[in-house]
Amino acid sequence: MELQNGQTKHLGVTPPIAVTYPTPREIEVTDSLVQELTAQGTFESEEESKRREVVLGKLDKLVKEFVYNVSREKKKLPEADAKEAGGKIFTFGSYRLGVHGAGTDIDTLCVVPRHVTREDFFDEMYRILKNLSEVNELTCVTDAYVPVIKLRFQDIPIDLIFARLELPKVPDELELRENTLLKNLDETCIRSLNGSRVTDEILRLVPSIPAFRTSLRCIKLWAKRRAIYSNVMGFFGGVAWAMLVARICQLYPNAIAGAIVSRFFRIMHQWKWPQPVLLKPIEDGPLQVRVWNPKIYHGDRFHLMPIITPAYPSMCATHNVTQSTKKIIEREFERAAEIADHVMVGSGKWADLFEKHDFFIRYRYYLQIIVSSDSSERQLKWSGMVESRIRHLISKLESVENLELAHPFVKGFDKIHHCTNDQMATDVMHGIFDSTSVTDKNTELSQNNTDAVTVRVIYTTTFYVGLDISRRDPGTKAPRQLNISWPTQEFIKLVKVWDKYDEKSMGIHIKHVKSSELPPEVFEDGQKRREDSKKRKRVPPEVLEDGQGKREELKKRKHDGLAEKDQNPKKIKSNSPNGI
Numbered sequence: 001m002e003l004q005n006g007q008t009k010h011l012g013v014t015p016p017i018a019v020t021y022p023t024p025r026e027i028e029v030t031d032s033l034v035q036e037l038t039a040q041g042t043f044e045s046e047e048e049s050k051r052r053e054v055v056l057g058k059l060d061k062l063v064k065e066f067v068y069n070v071s072r073e074k075k076k077l078p079e080a081d082a083k084e085a086g087g088k089i090f091t092f093g094s095y096r097l098g099v100h101g102a103g104t105d106i107d108t109l110c111v112v113p114r115h116v117t118r119e120d121f122f123d124e125m126y127r128i129l130k131n132l133s134e135v136n137e138l139t140c141v142t143d144a145y146v147p148v149i150k151l152r153f154q155d156i157p158i159d160l161i162f163a164r165l166e167l168p169k170v171p172d173e174l175e176l177r178e179n180t181l182l183k184n185l186d187e188t189c190i191r192s193l194n195g196s197r198v199t200d201e202i203l204r205l206v207p208s209i210p211a212f213r214t215s216l217r218c219i220k221l222w223a224k225r226r227a228i229y230s231n232v233m234g235f236f237g238g239v240a241w242a243m244l245v246a247r248i249c250q251l252y253p254n255a256i257a258g259a260i261v262s263r264f265f266r267i268m269h270q271w272k273w274p275q276p277v278l279l280k281p282i283e284d285g286p287l288q289v290r291v292w293n294p295k296i297y298h299g300d301r302f303h304l305m306p307i308i309t310p311a312y313p314s315m316c317a318t319h320n321v322t323q324s325t326k327k328i329i330e331r332e333f334e335r336a337a338e339i340a341d342h343v344m345v346g347s348g349k350w351a352d353l354f355e356k357h358d359f360f361i362r363y364r365y366y367l368q369i370i371v372s373s374d375s376s377e378r379q380l381k382w383s384g385m386v387e388s389r390i391r392h393l394i395s396k397l398e399s400v401e402n403l404e405l406a407h408p409f410v411k412g413f414d415k416i417h418h419c420t421n422d423q424m425a426t427d428v429m430h431g432i433f434d435s436t437s438v439t440d441k442n443t444e445l446s447q448n449n450t451d452a453v454t455v456r457v458i459y460t461t462t463f464y465v466g467l468d469i470s471r472r473d474p475g476t477k478a479p480r481q482l483n484i485s486w487p488t489q490e491f492i493k494l495v496k497v498w499d500k501y502d503e504k505s506m507g508i509h510i511k512h513v514k515s516s517e518l519p520p521e522v523f524e525d526g527q528k529r530r531e532d533s534k535k536r537k538r539v540p541p542e543v544l545e546d547g548q549g550k551r552e553e554l555k556k557r558k559h560d561g562l563a564e565k566d567q568n569p570k571k572i573k574s575n576s577p578n579g580i
């Protein structure tokens with residue numbers, strides 16, 4: 001960007017590293033990157049893209065109708081004022097950034113004038129949507145951190161959130177950039193506006209939007225395939241990845257995607273964390289709210305890989321990162337940097353970057369965190385709550401002696417168990433089950449298909465943590481000891497203090513399994529199991545588990561006079577390795 005005085009203006013907190021234009025080789029690798037991204041199915045069809053635009057147009061009209069109805073009927077405003085009250089939608093998330101894939105949602109913010117309330121939104125807006133034949137799967141989530149109406153509009157998933165401004169009308173020209181707009185708003189509205197303000201600011205802060213989009217598409221696909229795309233589990237979420245890519249775009253303002261991606265990995269691999277990634281200087285603003293500042297706030301000093309959102313009030317988008325997830329992300333940056341270097345010199349291909357993660361073959365031991373309940377609605381909330389706390393388990397595991405790394409997997413595995421007797425249901429609630437009682441998450445097992453009658457249906461979600469256990473000292477014969485009872489017990493206590501926790505209808509159990517005992521569903525797409533070298537005899541580690549672990553359970557069952565043949569012998573063995 002050329003300024004009048006001949007100086008070049010740059011975007012970002014430092015000048016660019018290079019302002020050079022693409023070389024023929026960079027153009028070539030960018031073309032092959034776009035080809036690969038297309039082959040990998042990251043772009044939606046033209047038909048879907050048009051349908052999204054139509055849907056957004058309709059949604060905008062509906063929001064105006066909603067504001068008008070509330071203005072006239074509830075607030076009794078004169079006709080002219082009600083018409084002028086306006087109302088407008090803004091998109092954010094991957095759709096706004098232009099990096100969404102087929103079938104992903106449109107994150108939409110509905111902005112209204114001050115006389116329209118959140119209750120009106122969940123009441124009148126919901127009613128309007130409910131009456132439309134094009135709308136399906138309409139649900140209100142009123143008690144979330146950011147309350148939302150979820151729906152499918154002409155088969156496009158929509159997340160509709162709400163913000164009410166301190167203005168008498170919301171005209172079509174209104175923008176959300178001004179920090180003063182946030183004055184006198186409640187916290188929920190500020191949070192709801194934040195997503196849109198951040199995405200818009202990111203787009204303003206990148207020198208070339210097309211280069212940014214292609215690069216981000218590549219980084220998102222890579223991060224998803226390598227299982228490091230998840231804010232909740234302590235990796236990076238969509239906004240964090242977008243900001244990282246945006247920062248590299250700022251450093252190479254004239255570069256195209258192929259060059260940006262390869263520099264992205266090289267720079268991120270060498271980044272001196274905890275130096276924060278910033279897209280612009282952190283701003284002060286009109287609110288009494290916390291802005292990220294490690295000089296003032298002690299907690300902010302513990303952020304291991306801080307990536308700071310650019311819109312006021314700036315926050316750290318990566319505060320969930322732990323020592324373990326940091327190591328894993330860095331390991332992936334290193335792997336990717338090597339591949340990208342090979343691609344640049346012609347000795348490798350982009351497809352190598354997108355190879356699937358090896359989480360379920362990488363480790364010899366895993367923790368299973370089994371969350372259970374007796375209804376699908378309860379399971380959704382209960383497993384979501386446990387999931388949001390797993391990073392605390394990881395932090396606690398990090399202090400366990402002989403444990404090099406505790407690696408959380410990005411998602412849980414859901415199962416529906418059709419139990420044919422009460423004992424089976426009790427077992428499943430206690431995390432004891434095999435595949436025979438299970439149906440696929442989405443298929444309800446009809447009773448006609450089974451020999452036995454389903455007495456109770458139990459829902460489980462299993463999360464996994466890979467354990468990297470340090471090697472024994474050469475010369476010692478004793479097994480390494482891994483005492484995970486404190487972290488697991490503390491974790492179980494932590495999740496059980498949840499105000500909606502109910503002992504009768506919800507269960508949580510942690511156990512450790514060998515890689516050979518992992519269930520088949522974790523090996524998608526025909527991935528093979530780990531094959532351990534048979535030549536070298538290994539001494540298995542001695543794992544001291546949660547006091548309510550399997551052994552205790554068995555003792556209790558014996559004591560209660562329950563038949564031991566109900567047990568799955570393989571699992572018992574797995575849970576009582578040498579020494580327990």
Ligand SMILES: Nc1ncnc2c1ncn2[C@@H]1O[C@H](COP(=O)(O)OP(=O)(O)OP(=O)(O)O)[C@@H](O)[C@H]1O
Pocket residue numbers: 092093094095099100101104105107145146159194195238239
């Ligand atoms: N649990 C949450 N708490 C707060 N904000 C959230 C939460 N989930 C999503 N958001 C906000 O909504 C935005 C969009 O989230 P979404 O899950 O739709 O991801 P996305 O980046 O749009 O990717 P996708 O293409 O998969 O939809 C996020 O960038 C974030 O601002």
Ligand SMILES: [Mg+2]
Pocket residue numbers: 093094095104105106107
């Ligand atoms: Mg989205």
Ligand SMILES: [Mg+2]
Pocket residue numbers: 093105106107159
């Ligand atoms: Mg969404």
